[in-house]
Amino acid sequence: MERLEQVFAAAGPIVGKASADGVTVEVGVGGRLRSVQLSPQALRYGAAQLARTVVDTAARATAKANQRAEQLYAQALGKKPVVEGLGLSYDPALAADEDFDRDWTRG
């Protein structure tokens, strides 16, 4: 398990980030919210639309963070695995990087 700790320590905090329609969401592994940034424009489409965008964007950010965690587990343990057992599975389609935002591992 020492190797696991080393790999995660070297990687720094895992942050998944996604943006859409003036909404930017950052989450940790599993999807715990770190920040929700809204632009003034994001509020123009009404409350219901904004709520949907925040939930969808958070789901994409979560998929990215969980994907990153899976990569690190695989790197440390030499196999895919654990992540689903921890309830941290993700939809690869959601983790796809549409916004060219490669900055997942920012502290």
Added chain:
Amino acid sequence: MTQPQRRTTERLLADAEERLAATEGLADRVGEVRGWAYNGDDTVHVTVDVHGALKELKLDERALALGPQALGAQIVDLSHQAQQAALSEGVNILGDALGDAAALDMMRSAGLEMDPEPEVIPYTPGVDPNAGTWNVID
């Protein structure tokens, strides 16, 4: 008969099987747990899972008056409160399956508050907390 009876092998096996059955689908059941929180004027309503992932967000039109910055911060704050509620519920489910002692350990590591007057007795595998209180009918 005044001495508490020792549990028979059959009884021990039955207990073990009962506990094993309780762990079936445990991860799924914990995964389905939701916690929710809402703000004072009930214009922002947040639902999350045990990991804190946002599952549902309800915004009243009046919530937009908070402005973009305050609204974003409020969603984050409420999601953290909601996660505490989800974690408490998750620990209850784990406690049913793994025993209350294990659940208490998890609460400590999750930083959850302890109930000072719990209704439960810590479970230690192999020890019957009610030994001596049973009225055994032969």
